[in-house]
Amino acid sequence: MTTLSSSLETVDRDLARDPDYLCFEGVGQVFQTKNGPFEALRDINLQVAKGEFICVVGHSGCGKSTLLNMVSGFLTPSSGRVTLHDQPIESPGPDRMVVFQNYSLLPWKSVEQNVALAVKAARSELTAQAQASVVDHHLEMVGLLEARHKRPGEISGGMRQRVAIARALAVQPEVLVLDEPFGALDAITKEELQEELLAIWREHKPTVLMITHDIDEALFLADRIVMMTNGPSATIGEIVDVPFARPRSYEAIQNDPHYGQLRNHALDFLYRRHAHQDD
């Protein structure tokens, strides 16, 4: 119990330092389509603390990606505003890195070159030598030093996603945006990557916004789970606090009596209260 309460305090202190770090204030998003305007998101209000790990869950079409695109700056809200450090987000920048499910690596470059390219672009203040050691360090953290000279086509899906994560984190972004990064992976690789992601997150403590379909993944990773209602006009339906002590062990939290309660609560939201039309 000592570990539980003490680590809860640490987290709380960190988060309390800057609770309004990343803010969504009355954010709405309307797209113009040939059938007229389509309201994807409506009235999103969310304060994310610096260093917090947020998972966003919801059915497909609930506007999760739209939400993240406004953080990464690929999209600006039709109404309301998204701010980082009180500054509105208007364009993409190296302080916010995105990792997609499909890896988006350059297929003709090696693992190392893929990461180095990002480091070179985002951290030009470093000497070439310092940049190289940043690349090495991050490849090591995801266990890819041996595969560094391989091309994306020569490695497994799990390894490709490791490269994408190493690349995003090597830039040392303040905000890391993850769009279902592990959706396409098998269970073992997925769990390994989740553990690696948490280990890296502990080192840099970036603020993380991650989309996932997987409640178990969200319960393992997140400080809070943001649950979206169905679109159109999707909004935040509920926010669930995840109280498990960090560092977390997959088994320990599964055996925690709260686990089933939280999981059932989230499943109830998704599959009863906000069930989706089915084929």
Added chain:
Amino acid sequence: MDRAMVTVDNVTRSFALPKGGTYVALKDINLNIAEGEFISLIGHSGCGKSTLLNLMAGLDQANTGGILMDSRQVTDPGPDRMVVFQNYSLLPWQSVRQNIALAVNNVMRESSQVERRERVEQSIALVGLGHAADKLPAELSGGMKQRVAIARALAIRPRLLLLDEPFGALDALTRGNLQQQLMQICQQAGVTTVMVTHSVDEALLLSDRVVCLTNGPAAGIGQILKVTLPRPRERLEVMEHPDYYRLRGELINFLQQQRRLKQHRQELGTSVVSPSVPQPAPKAVAMAQRTVRIGYLPGLDIAPMAVALDRGFFSDRNIQVIPVVFHRWQQMEEQLRAGDLQLAITSATSPLALALGQHGQPSWPAITPMTVTRSGNAICLAQRFRDLNVHSLSDLAALLDDRGSRLRLAIGQQGSMQDLLLRHWLASGGIDPDQAVDFQILSPLAIQSALRNGEIDGFIAGRYRVAKAMDAGLGYVLATDLDIWSGHPEKVLTCHEAWAANNEALLLDVCGALIRGGQICENGGQRDRLIGLLSRPQWLGNDAALALQRQLNLGNGQATSNLLPLNRYHSDRAHVANSAEGAWILTQFSRWGWSPFPRNRLELLGQVYRNDFCSTALEQEGLAALSPDRQPIQLACGGPFDQDEPLSYLEALPFTHNTAIAVMPLPSGTAKRATTTTETPAS
């Protein structure tokens, strides 16, 4: 269980590798499936789930063993067994109706056009696709395509439906709805189903039993979980059942433990010893002499080693064995920990006790590659108890009740197999060992004089020690292991995990020599020669012969015979390193309050019980590889022990001190000295 409709009988499937050698995918799988049952196969990628499914379908053949359906061997695919794959396998240019009709027309050749058409329409209706019957597969969603595939499979009324990750390619929501439908369809059709899945929730929702496969290579059945949730089940409601997360936790724990075992083996730089990769014949290769020091305590359990030395089985294999005699078990284990011994013949409980770090010791990565002896124990009481008319356990219990004094019993080692058997036997007669007994730990050599001097009231030991006490007129036998657990593991070979990994070939040869030795020990015709050998000074000594010849005169008036068996050295799977027996040992450690029951027991047992060594050694010796069966262990006192239900067994035992469960830190085999991996147990 009902009579099996499908029997997977001792199936092993291996594949030739392109660069030579073989890959053993499945090893010694035994499984009975009852009519109407829904079974899920779960396990990590590469565990051979799909291989097993293909074998049941008849799409593939086992190398050894076979599959029976309705008592007939499955040799090729047939319409009584239908398979549904993840990728649907529909003909893209044919409509839903045509896809189903194709299967129906193919199988129902005897039936009329009308009957066939009826069957097709029924099947379409069963999966609720009437509105889409004329669509092409490309016009359907993934979930609908899979429904067509299921309808097609069920249309020809198979007796066995085989599903290979049927919903793997679908999103969570579609998956959930289809699971629900599948469950209803299977129940309506009453079809026996085996499904491969990665999803724990899917397995729990649908199955009567979940068969958990261990990691490949040489994957086996690690655990079978009975899903006791009431039917009919509804996907979300079932999760609110009070047992749901306990069952789910069991499956998650199983998968996590398998995952860590895989990592552990990788760190150790070794995989499971592969039985089918031929080992170079030692004689053909010029090799340096290999020396191993093997610790032992004198007793009948060392017979296989004595024979192997006597007949040159070690030197044949280019091994110099230095037997190192000890008089106290504790001392021997200390030397084993210190690395002064490479191997030791220990109590069957020692590998687990060492790995868990029991009785105040740090944990040490012990493994056992084989069992050396089984049975051979007896409980002996001082002669004066016979004069008090104590002839049975209940007499003893009554006497203790009357006198109100404690019984003084000697054991060789705390927590040894003998200790556990004695305690279990006492408890079965209503005697709480921790209340009614003072246990004294004595060297086996000191027992007789303690009995003579009245310092103890009795003891448990090998029949040889008991026979000596009887010869001296000091005691008589109240019970033997036949009254407790016939065929229990008694002594096992024990060594450090990393040593085993670095000396695989050597360890296999030592095991081989001991197996050969054990074979001779059980050969009745060799009995006199064996007694002569064991009576030599370096083993049991000159005065042993008489006791050995009479060691089966139990002093209770029963007839004796020189041909009665000694310990079990070879027959009836004697050598198997059986992790189910390890699970029983863990229940007893917990029962007597020595450690919590490990939540990660399968990981612990998988690390400690290395029957892969035993099987490979047997095969090298030209003998059939043995694997433990999954039948519950029959104990003579107390109920049967089912390795899949250790906790309910533990709770039902009398005088259970401790039913706490915890994730136990396991020693890391990579470090020569034990370092514990820390993982916070559930709060």
